[in-house]
Amino acid sequence: MNSSSFSCKTVKMVVSVVILLQFFISMEIVISSPSFFDRIIQLPGQPPVNFQQYSGYVTLDDKKQRALFYYFVEAEFNPASKPLVLWLNGGPGCSSLGVGAFSENGPFRPNGNVLVRNEYSWNKEANMLYLETPVGVGFSYTTETTSEDDDTATIGDKITARDNLVFLQRWFLKFPQYKHRDLFITGESYAGHYIPQLAELMIQFNKKDKLFNLKGIALGNPVLEFTTDFNSRAEFIWSHGLISDSTYNLFTSACNYS
Numbered sequence: 188m189n190s191s192s193f194s195c196k197t198v199k200m201v202v203s204v205v206i207l208l209q210f211f212i213s214m215e216i217v218i219s220s221p222s223f224f225d226r227i228i229q230l231p232g233q234p235p236v237n238f239q240q241y242s243g244y245v246t247l248d249d250k251k252q253r254a255l256f257y258y259f260v261e262a263e264f265n266p267a268s269k270p271l272v273l274w275l276n277g278g279p280g281c282s283s284l285g286v287g288a289f290s291e292n293g294p295f296r297p298n299g300n301v302l303v304r305n306e307y308s309w310n311k312e313a314n315m316l317y318l319e320t321p322v323g324v325g326f327s328y329t330t331e332t333t334s335e336d337d338d339t340a341t342i343g344d345k346i347t348a349r350d351n352l353v354f355l356q357r358w359f360l361k362f363p364q365y366k367h368r369d370l371f372i373t374g375e376s377y378a379g380h381y382i383p384q385l386a387e388l389m390i391q392f393n394k395k396d397k398l399f400n401l402k403g404i405a406l407g408n409p410v411l412e413f414t415t416d417f418n419s420r421a422e423f424i425w426s427h428g429l430i431s432d433s434t435y436n437l438f439t440s441a442c443n444y445s
Contacts, residue, residue: 221361232301256319256326270369272313277376282325283317321347348384379409
């Protein structure tokens with residue numbers, strides 16, 4: 188064997204070792220990512236896409252095993268430059284996964300046994316985070332047992348707001364690249380309660396530790412205050428020309444709106 192042949196084989200071997208090392212190092216970096224095990228490779232019946240999807244649980248209380256389920260869809264184009272949008276459905280009890288993500292503004296719609304693209308998906312312009320809240324809604328759960336004296340025995344607005352705040356704090360541990368991203372909270376129906384109360388807790392939290400880069404909130408068809416909401420139906424349909432002035436006057440004179 189001449190020296191040139193030996194040298195050529197040595198170079199090939201060194202290059203192969205370097206490539207293998209680079210591969211294993213890159214794999215270690217990917218697997219060490221906190222969100223690696225939440226990544227969705229492909230949903231059943233899903234068409235090919237060029238964006239990343241994730242889903243999983245964020246534990247709120249390690250001792251009591253309270254956990255909220257999320258579905259996260261990165262923006263279709265250049266997600267690093269797009270804002271983070273948290274979407275909450277209302278109810279109370281509506282699934283942000285089944286309703287928001289797969290019936291309204293998510294990337295897919297069910298069509299028989301397959302999924303089809305939603306041309307109006309919000310992930311064309313934003314990174315969309317769908318949260319099943321409060322615990323007990325959708326895939327979110329709690330295994331704790333409660334007593335009448337326990338403040339978690341009844342899941343109300345205050346507990347839901349607190350849980351949602353803790354969720355986001357811990358979700359950022361899985362996705363640190365979104366920690367200081369422009370953040371918008373959006374939703375509909377009873378989320379008219381969830382969203383403002385969560386936003387208030389974020390503002391209070393930011394006074395101690397600037398974590399949430401909250402830029403705004405958006406409420407669609409919100410439930411804000413029951414008396415005002417339900418007593419405004421006559422005024423709404425009258426203002427849209429669906430009833431006459433005389434019928435509206437009859438409503439306001441005969442019905443007690445106090």
